[in-house]
Amino acid sequence: MSVFRFSETDLAYVLTTSIILAFVFTSLRKRKRGTSKFPPGRKGWPLVGDTFEWFAAVASPHPPRFVEQQSKRFGKVFSCSLLGKWVVVSVDPGFNHFVMQNEGRLFRSSYPKSFRDLVGRNGVITAQAEQQKRLHGIASNMMRAAKLRSHFLRDIQLVMLENVCRFRDGQLLVLQDACRKVAINLMVNQLLGITSESEINEMSRLFSDFVDGCLSFPINLPFFAYHTAMKVGLHQSLNHPIYHHHFRKIACYSLFAAHQICAKDTLGTITYTNHVQAREKIVNKIVKTIESRRIASRGEVGNGVLGRLVDEENLPNEAVSDFIINMIFAGNETTAKTMLFATYFLTHCPKALEHLQEEHEKLKKGEPESLLSWEDYEGMNFTQCVIDETLRLGGIAIWLMREATQEVTYEDYVIPKGCFVVPFLSAVHLDENIYDRALEFDPWRWMDPKNKEKRNWRNSHLYTPFGGGARLCPGAELARLQIAMFLHYFLTSCRWTQLKEDRRSFFPSARLVNGFQILLNRRE
């Protein structure tokens, strides 16, 4: 007979005591986390944390809505729970700068395996440390101002004449699709040096599928973009990086971020075989192009970034192809959406549209086919203000994603190794304390001498549409040139009327939800 016999009351007592002890213990642990000064934040709902509120805000025309609310409660650097992970978020320009400047030391950008496999491991976006520095240096060199003037200016305008100047009178246009087509044509033309129309069209189609795949969640089932990118994508040649990217990237970067936070590679492993097959097809196609360039150039400077890479840099074929894929991913959606948003903002601000039209009318050449010079471009002062304002108000890269490579101390906070850190760039761009009437489209603000320092996007803490530090966008100047040329040719050849209400959303990537449907009238 046992001496220890419990009645039901005793059991209830033991259970209650255990629950209380567990509660006290958990509170103590929470307090311990408090003393280690992990940035404060709420836990949100079980499992999903703040995920829904985060993405609901990102899908709205004002993506920083959620982080603004949280920063009012917890401070400019706070934590929240996204897709089951604790993430440190910053709307503090100083901390954002600190994170970007410490790329490769305290922080690094990281992508899931499925994404790295798709865009290539040897590209600028996915590379780390010394390899990233080298590739970034090559990319910046390829697209510096002197090269834009000598290699890109003319070709960009030829693409505009082929596309934008061919819009018809009375045509109904979904401008979002048209801008995407223009941007992808620009990429194919300038990166691969392809000029034949049929080849550009073929490559553009494949790139387009590829970019969709990069910007999608890695679900390898029929009808999903990721599946198309891997199986079909590039099956005839190639089709964010990045990205997007851009990442889209990114950007596109909102998707990069979702990719990064979400359970890494769960589906990636299942799809590995298909993935490798499709990637091989893509690489094969590019490598063929590289080989024909090697033969064709024979020491002469080749066409496009690819031709110059082959001539000037000693890189193996696979590295060249990853490099090109990364650039296409990073440069395509970002540029296309900035063209689109600029037109959208101008449509809703007739005064700015009129001012811009005046600037471009003066530059318009008598002969329809004659091209603008570099001096013409340099004289586009108001156009530059429009581009800066579009990037501020509708910046495509709304946030960046980093991972702490070691325990990081910043002011009073300690961020543990491995923690994700999100510098929320657009929250700074839309902060009323930093920009007067921050939610209004006001290109003239950039003419104000008091904003001169802020405007310097290479170093400014308050204006970072192209990121900063070691990963500062190497295509920024090229993108600005492309957008300026698009505005010139679009404004001088067409007038338009918006047919359907529209609004911006940044989920799953930056877009206008109805694509911006317009009716065109050709201008003589």
Ligand code: HEM
């Ligand atoms: C308006 C257009 C663009 C915007 C807003 C933009 C924005 C950005 C941002 C914010 C980053 C930093 C990402 C990070 O730190 O994680 C970035 C990186 C990058 N961008 Fe752009 N970008 C644009 C156009 C382009 C173009 C046209 C190209 C090339 C053709 C390009 C190539 C790249 C590359 C290769 C990187 C990665 C650099 C690295 O990781 O070292 N971008 N871009």
